[in-house]
C-alpha cells in the first residue's frame with residue numbers, strides 16, 4: 001500500500017477590486033444572471049457567466065422545480081446553453097456568484113459536485129483549461145486555474 005496526496009491550488013482574492021478588470025466584468029454579468037434565479041424553495045440564488053473564445057458571454061441561473069430534483073444549477077444551465085448554442089467555441093472562464101436570500105453569504109461558494117462533473121466534460125472536450133472564479137454575495141473571491149483542479153480523479157470519456 002502506498003499513500004498518494006492530491007493537491008489543489010486556489011488563489012484567494014480579498015475582494016473584487018483585486019481582480020483583473022475583465023474578470024470583474026464577468027462577475028458583474030454573473031450577478032445580473034443571479035437576478036433571474038428561480039429559487040422559491042431553497043431561497044438560495046446563484047448566477048453564472050461564461051466567457052467563450054468568440055467573446056460571447058453566456059449567462060445562467062439556478063432554476064428550481066416543485067419536483068425538487070428536476071431543478072438545475074446555474075453553472076449547468078449556463079454551460080449546457082453554451083454547448084448547445086456554440087458547440088465549437090472554447091470556454092475561457094466561468095464566474096459564479098451565490099447567496100442565500102435569508103442570510104448574507106460572505107464566503108466563496110464553489111460549484112457543486114454535479115456541476116464540476118458537467119464542466120469537466122467540456123474541459124476534456126476542448127482540451128484546454130476552464131478558469132473558474134467564485135464568490136458569495138460579497139467578500140473574498142476564489143480562483144481555480146482549471147476545473148480539473150477542483151475535481152481530482154476526474155471521470156472522463158477516455159475510460160468508456
Ligand code: THU
Pocket residue numbers: 039042044045046061062063064071072073074075110111112115
Ligand atoms: N445551486 C447552484 O445553482 N449551483 C451550485 O453549484 C450549488 C447549488 C443551486 C441549486 C439549488 O437551486 C440551490 O442552489 C440550493 O441548492
